[in-house]
Amino acid sequence: MSNYSIKDLEQLSGIKAHTLRIWEQRYNLLSPKRTDTNIRFYDDADLKRILNVAMLNANGLKISKIAAMSAGDISQEIIKLTDQSIDHNDQIQALTICMIELDEVRFEKVLSTIILKMGFEDTVLNIIYPFLSKIGILWQTGAISPAQEHFISNLIRQKLIVAIDGQMGNNQGKTFMLFLPEGELHELSLLFSCYLIKKHGHKVIYLGQSTPNADLISVYKMQKPNYLLTVITSSPAGDKVQEYVDMLGREFTDSEIFVSGLQALDQSISIPSNIRLLTFAKEIKDELIKMEKQKV
Template sequence: MSTYSIKDLEQLSGIKAHTLRIWEQRYNLLSPKRTDTNIRYYDDADLKLILNVALLNDNGFKISKIASMEEGEIRTEVMKLTERSLTHDDQIHALTICMIEMDEERFDKILSSNILKLGFEQTMLNIIYPFMSKIGVLWQTGAINPAQEHFISNLVRQKLIVAIDGQVVNGGGKKFLLFLPEGELHEISLLFAAYLIKSMGHKVIYLGQSTPNDDLLSVYKLHRPDYLLTVITTSPSSEYAQDYVDALSERFQEAKILITGYQVIGQDLKLPANVQQLNYIRDIKVMLEELAEVTQEK
């Protein structure tokens, strides 16, 4: 069982800690526990409740009404709401609840429903990717445990692999080599980049997680890609990111290198001439669209 501070509840639900304390005092909505040293904490049941409460409250339910409802009633209303709502924030809330409960069936149902309504790309851009970015930060700060993060990542990974395999590239276009640095295992952004690149008619050479430097060089020499793309989420750390980027630039001087990820965004890196930083996953889509325009002009 995980434990959470009131600050963790605030980060996960979007409800200010001050408001949570008022609800707790006025409506007995939460029942915090205390450690042996008298520090307040909350458990998984409290988190699931407050996520459901936040979702209902955002959709017009008064807090006094919610506080009078039984747990089963709250859950029923939340399920009704997420099945009919197209609001991205509502869907992200619902997926967060699935993560806490490790409810694979419910997660798959929500994801499949959104793909049907919005299409795969828009579901990824507007719901899954913001959701993954949110839980990635929460994982980094310890607000959620590794098991919850791995549970969701693997489910999303499965969807991405199926979507990528369903695409056929009939020659032409540019050649992209996608990889993660040694020690880097967070693959979702790289997989989605592969999906976007293939969807625009380009070829993808996918090396995936924790690619040894010598293997990367060997594949590069064999295929001579136009672009290298990597995502740095945890490894190397921001302390060594500049050295890593400089080494990539020097080793692959003839290629355009695209970098993104938690350890490079906002770090004020000095980028060599053949390195471009992508601050958001949407930047990949924009870059590909610009590339298509240049190709058409030629």
């Protein structure tokens, strides 16, 4: 069980701390506990309740009416709302509740419903990416546990792998080699890139997580891919990012290289002429569309 401050609840629910305190005092919506040193904190039940309350309130239900509802009634209203709503914030909030509860069955149902309504690509770009950005910040600040973050990431990873398997492709296009730097394990963006590339009819050599430089160079010499794509989220970090980017530019001069990820984008690094920085996943799709137009 996790402990949350009022600021954690604000970040997770989008409701200002001042408003949360009013709701707590006026409607008894929250039940704060106290540490041995008399510091107030909230538990998972409080977080789940306020996420549900915030979602219903955002969709027009008055807070006084919500406060009078039983936990079962609130749960039923949330299920009904997420099944019908197409609002992105509602869907992200619903996924957040599933994460807090570690509810795999509900997460699968919510995500599958969104995909049916929006399509797989739009779901990833407009729901999953903002959701992952939200939980990434919450994980860094300690508002959620690593276990909750890993739980959700693995479920999304499974969805991406199934989607990739569904893209047979004719492999008549260009060849892309996809990899993560040694020590890098954040694979979701790379998997989505693989899906997009295969969907557009190109061949993918997928090396995946934590690829040693020697292995990368060895496969490159054998396969001679047209493009390389990597994402640097956590490793390498600091001044090692420049060293890694320089190595890519030096070792793979005959290919165009796409680089993305927080470590590459958050620093002022010098970019070799054969490397392009991508700031968002949609840019990969844009590049693939450009390639198709050039063939015409």
